[in-house]
Every structure is written in structure tokens, then in C-alpha cells.
Amino acid sequence: MKKVIIIGGGASGLIAAIAAKRHGADVTIIERNIKLGKKILATGNGRCNFTNVDAEPIHYNNPTFVKSVFEQFSPQDTLLFFKSLGITPKIEDLGKTYPLSExxxxxxxxxxxxxxxxGIEVVYETVIxxxxxxSKGFVLYDQKGESFYCDRLxxxxxxxxxxxxxxxxxxxxxxxxxGHEITKLFPAxxxxxxxxPYLKQLDGVKFPGFVTLIHNQTPIQTEFGDILFTKYGISGPTILQLSRKANALLSNHESVFIDVKLVSELSVDQIYDRLLELKNLPVELALLGLINRKIVAVVLKEAHLMADVRIDQLKPNQIKLLANILSSMKFKVTGSKGYEEAQVTAGGxxxxxxxxxxxxxxxxxxLYFSGEVMDIDGLCGGYNLQWAWSSGYIAGLYATK
Ligand SMILES: Cc1cc2nc3c(=O)[nH]c(=O)nc-3n(C[C@H](O)[C@H](O)[C@H](O)COP(=O)(O)OP(=O)(O)OC[C@H]3O[C@@H](n4cnc5c(N)ncnc54)[C@H](O)[C@@H]3O)c2cc1C
Incomplete structure (x- = not known):
């Protein structure tokens, strides 16, 4: 019987342990915390978006590698696995899947x-x-200098x-x-x-729209969904999805910008025409019917316009500038909220x-690996836990062979 030790009782370690034990190994999990699966409790805003039924290898940074693992343990296998343990899944928009209990x-x-x-052994409060x-296997040392032995790790x-x-x-x-190399790490x-200069004014403004990541004046990723301005910058599901590419470029000291379409429903020409239709109104009033009240003052400042000037008092190029700002307002990205607030680590x-x-x-x-420690990360929406389950199951299975 193979003696398998799993360092880490998180998502991937737990499923690896279950797979290895079910396939006949003698399994021990070594976990630094006093309990298992601590991070899982924080996922999906406490609801745990535990998989995405539409997850495909292309949703990850290394599709070829992920494909090989998903072919053996897919999102559907994950659903069956959790259903057999008693979870009733609830599939929401874009394939995001939660336990029905929420x-x-x-x-x-x-x-x-x-x-x-x-009967899997768990050693708690132990940091390897x-x-x-x-020649026999692996020797591990913990924070107290104690050692552990296993055939497979x-x-x-x-x-x-x-x-x-x-x-x-x-x-x-x-x-x-x-003996392993770790690729460049950054939060995603x-x-x-x-x-x-407008962050204080914009703090708390939330609206659905398009955001585009710009590098070297070229759009490199566009997302649609909720955008939330905060006192430090910008958040929301759209931003999380852009953040990987943004941080990858920032880590290479490249400049990146976020282009926010304040009026997503209209093209720049349509905005221009709409402003002309409102020619008898003060510009502030015209804007109030188009965008969130808190953004109006920001747009006026950016366009160097007084609130009470009527649209028909503006020159065509001033109206054009206004339409351009409403269609595309650019912000320089200076960094991210870091690992403390990141959902996943890119690199590994x-x-x-x-x-x-x-x-x-x-x-x-x-020696085997599972989960986020590898250089694999996916989109927001159940993809990273899916990687943890697939890779954990496969690592656990082969560790017994
Ligand atoms: C706030 C938040 C929300 C998220 N929401 C989602 C979501 O809804 N859907 C989704 O798919 N993904 C989500 N993720 C990502 C997902 O949680 C992770 O990708 C996934 O948990 C990774 O699993 P893992 O087993 O590789 O690592 P972890 O879950 O991080 O587990 C690692 C375990 O190893 C232990 N450990 C580490 N080092 C040692 C050591 N030296 N000795 C002993 N023990 C050690 C840790 O204590 C931990 O228990 C979220 C992440 C965060 C932070």
C-alpha cells in the first residue's frame, strides 16, 4: 500500500485525498490551519461558485495542459462527484454553479x-x-523540526x-x-x-457597461458587465476578468489603461446626435438623463464645460469632445489590490x-501537484475551483499507481 502525504487541505488537497484513499492508498493530509477547506468558505461571496458547467480549457492560461486533465476529470465529473456526496447543484447565468443551499x-x-x-488521517496546525x-521516498520537515515520510507526495x-x-x-x-522552477507570480x-483626480467623486458609482484594457494604444481585452468605482480605483466582475492581463503587463513595467464606456448603449455618433437633439438644455441636464448623477460633474470637468451652458452655445468640437468622453473615458492603471484581495495567483x-x-x-x-500551486489560472466564475477539483482528483488517482 502506497503511503501518500498531501500538503494542504484546501479544495484540491481534499479531493486528492479522497481520490487516493478510494484507490487504496494510505493517505495523510497535513494542514497548517486548525480546520480544512478554509478558503472554500470565502468563495463565491460565501456561496461557493464551485464549478462552471461551461468551463473549457480555453478559459485557462495553459489550455493544452488543462485539456489533458479535463479529459480525465471534467466539470461534469465534478458535478457527479459532488452530487454523490449530497450536493444539489444550482446552475446560474454563464454556467456558474453553486450548491442549492447557497x-x-x-x-x-x-x-x-x-x-x-x-478514515483519512489529518494532521492539523502543521506547516511543512x-x-x-x-532513495525510499520523501522526507518533509515542519515548523517544529518534526519530520514526516511518504512514498508519494x-x-x-x-x-x-x-x-x-x-x-x-x-x-x-x-x-x-x-528541483522545480517557479514562473513569475502575480495576483489575478x-x-x-x-x-x-476623480476617484473621490466617483467612489461608489456602479453601472453596467463595457470596459476595455488598453496597451500601447491598442485594445487588448473588452468585458461587459457591472463596473464599480471605488476610492482607490475600479472593481466589479468586468475588472476582475481584465486584471490578469493588466497585472501581467504592469509586472513588466508596461503602461496600461482602462477605457470605460460611460454610455454603453449608444455609439459615439449616436451620443453626438442625442446631444444635438437636446440643444436647448443646459449641458448638465442633458447629461443627467444619460449617465449616473455622480459622473456628471466629472464629465463636465474633463470636457472643461460649465454646468449651465446650453448645448446650442457649444462649438461642434466641444460637443464632439463631450460625446467622445461619454463613449470612452480612459484611466491609467497603477496597480492592484494585491494578493490580500486577489482570488487567484497567476504563475506557479x-x-x-x-x-x-x-x-x-x-x-x-x-511527486505530484494539484490546484493553484501550478502555473494554471482561469477566469472568474467557478473556473479556478474546477481546476482544483480536476487536478486534485487526477493527482490523487495517479499517486496511488
Ligand atoms: C475570496 C476568494 C473567492 C474565490 N471565489 C471563487 C469562486 O467562487 N469560484 C472559484 O472557482 N474559485 C474561487 N476562488 C479561487 C479558489 O478558491 C482557489 O483557486 C482554490 O481554492 C485553490 O485551491 P487549492 O487547493 O489549490 O488551494 P487552497 O484552497 O488555497 O488550499 C491550500 C491549503 O494548503 C494549506 N497550506 C499551504 N501551505 C502549507 C504548508 N506549507 N503546510 C501545510 N499546509 C499548507 C493552506 O492552509 C490551505 O488550506 C476564490 C478565491 C478567493 C481568495
Whole structure:
């Protein structure tokens, strides 16, 4: 019987443990926290968007690698897995899937129940700090200098996002100890900081619209959905989706801008024509019928216009400028809210050094990886937990072979 140790009792570590135990291994989870699955409780605003039934490899940074894993354990397999544990799924817009209970604790409860039912050993409040391989297997050392031995090791330590949940990046050091390269790390699915004199005025303004990420004057990603201005910058699902590319460029010291379409429903020409129709009105009043009240003063300032000037008193190029601002207002991105508020870490253990079928290391035989510790990240909407489940199940399965 193979002795398998899993470092990390988060999403991917829990399913890896269940898969390995069900396939006959002697399994131990080593978890730094006093309980399992802490981060899962914070997911999906406490509802746990545990998968996305439409998740495809193209929704991740390394589709070829993800495809190989999804072919063996797909989003549909995830649904069946959780259904068999007692979860009744609720599929919402864009394939986002939650437990019908709308409680993330349902997901941790059923996983922990299964861990207990299978008799999987769990060592709590233990941080593995280093590891090495000898002729027999792996030796791990914890914060107290105590050691653990196993034939097969699965690193399921997560990344750097939400460090208070326990994932503080120690897993990368363990992977390095065992010969692996870590690609460049940066936060993804995170709120962005902007450089703008208007942030105080815009704080709290929320509206649905188009946002586009601009690099070298070229649009590189456009999203539609809720946009929320805050006192530090900008947030909302649209921004989280743009944040990966924004942070990747910022980490290379490139300049990036966010272009916000304040009036998404009309083209710039239609806005221009509409303003002309309102020619007898003060410009402020014309704007009040088009955009959120809090944005009006900002637009007027940006267009260098007085609130009470009538539209028919403006020159055509002033109306054009106004229409352009309403159609495209640019903000310089200066950074992000960092790992503290990120949902996922981009970068990680280099996938070129991992067998895409078995998730076994190509550097150290008997070593496996699962979840976010690898250089895999996906879109916002259930994709990252789906990766944790698929990769965890596959790593757990092959670790027993
Ligand atoms: C606020 C928030 C909301 C999110 N919402 C969603 C969502 O709705 N849907 C979605 O798909 N994804 C969501 N995600 C992302 C998703 O939670 C993660 O991608 C997923 O949990 C990663 O699973 P993992 O097992 O790789 O790592 P983790 O879940 O981070 O688990 C790692 C575990 O390893 C333990 N550990 C780490 N290092 C050590 C060590 N050295 N020794 C011992 N133990 C260690 C940690 O304590 C932790 O329990 C969200 C993330 C955040 C932060």
C-alpha cells in the first residue's frame, strides 16, 4: 500500500485525498490551519461558485495542459462527484454553479464528511517548510523540526491569494527544494488601482457597461458587465476578468489603461446626435438623463464645460469632445489590490516540468501537484475551483499507481 502525504487541505488537497484513499492508498493530509477547506468558505461571496458547467480549457492560461486533465476529470465529473456526496447543484447565468443551499459550508461539510468516512488521517496546525527526496521516498520537515515520510507526495498548498486562509506561498519553496522552477507570480482576479483626480467623486458609482484594457494604444481585452468605482480605483466582475492581463503587463513595467464606456448603449455618433437633439438644455441636464448623477460633474470637468451652458452655445468640437468622453473615458492603471484581495495567483510551478496526464513531476518521481500551486489560472466564475477539483482528483488517482 502506497503511503501518500498531501500538503494542504484546501479544495484540491481534499479531493486528492479522497481520490487516493478510494484507490487504496494510505493517505495523510497535513494542514497548517486548525480546520480544512478554509478558503472554500470565502468563495463565491460565501456561496461557493464551485464549478462552471461551461468551463473549457480555453478559459485557462495553459489550455493544452488543462485539456489533458479535463479529459480525465471534467466539470461534469465534478458535478457527479459532488452530487454523490449530497450536493444539489444550482446552475446560474454563464454556467456558474453553486450548491442549492447557497452556502459554501455545504461544500466543506460534504468533503470533510467523506474524509472522515474514509478514515483519512489529518494532521492539523502543521506547516511543512521543506522537503527532500531520498532513495525510499520523501522526507518533509515542519515548523517544529518534526519530520514526516511518504512514498508519494502531493503538493496542494495553493498560491499566494488570500494569505490569511493559509496559502502563503510556502508550497513554492517546497517545489523548489525538489528541483522545480517557479514562473513569475502575480495576483489575478483582483480589483485595480487607478491614477485619477476623480476617484473621490466617483467612489461608489456602479453601472453596467463595457470596459476595455488598453496597451500601447491598442485594445487588448473588452468585458461587459457591472463596473464599480471605488476610492482607490475600479472593481466589479468586468475588472476582475481584465486584471490578469493588466497585472501581467504592469509586472513588466508596461503602461496600461482602462477605457470605460460611460454610455454603453449608444455609439459615439449616436451620443453626438442625442446631444444635438437636446440643444436647448443646459449641458448638465442633458447629461443627467444619460449617465449616473455622480459622473456628471466629472464629465463636465474633463470636457472643461460649465454646468449651465446650453448645448446650442457649444462649438461642434466641444460637443464632439463631450460625446467622445461619454463613449470612452480612459484611466491609467497603477496597480492592484494585491494578493490580500486577489482570488487567484497567476504563475506557479512550471507546467513544462509536470506530466500533463498524471500530474507527476518530471523532476522528482513520486511527486505530484494539484490546484493553484501550478502555473494554471482561469477566469472568474467557478473556473479556478474546477481546476482544483480536476487536478486534485487526477493527482490523487495517479499517486496511488
Ligand atoms: C475570496 C476568494 C473567492 C474565490 N471565489 C471563487 C469562486 O467562487 N469560484 C472559484 O472557482 N474559485 C474561487 N476562488 C479561487 C479558489 O478558491 C482557489 O483557486 C482554490 O481554492 C485553490 O485551491 P487549492 O487547493 O489549490 O488551494 P487552497 O484552497 O488555497 O488550499 C491550500 C491549503 O494548503 C494549506 N497550506 C499551504 N501551505 C502549507 C504548508 N506549507 N503546510 C501545510 N499546509 C499548507 C493552506 O492552509 C490551505 O488550506 C476564490 C478565491 C478567493 C481568495
Amino acid at each position: 452556502q459554501a459550508s455545504s461544500i466543506t461539510d460534504v468533503l470533510i464528511y467523506e474524509v472522515k468516512r474514509l 517548510l521543506s522537503a527532500h527526496k531520498d 502531493i503538493i496542494s498548498t495553493g498560491g499566494l491569494a488570500l494569505p490569511q486562509s493559509g496559502s502563503d506561498g510556502t508550497g513554492y519553496q517546497i517545489a523548489k527544494d525538489l 482576479l483582483v480589483k485595480l488601482k487607478l491614477d485619477s 510551478v512550471n507546467c513544462d516540468e509536470i506530466n500533463p496526464v498524471t500530474l507527476e513531476s518530471l523532476k522528482a518521481k513520486g
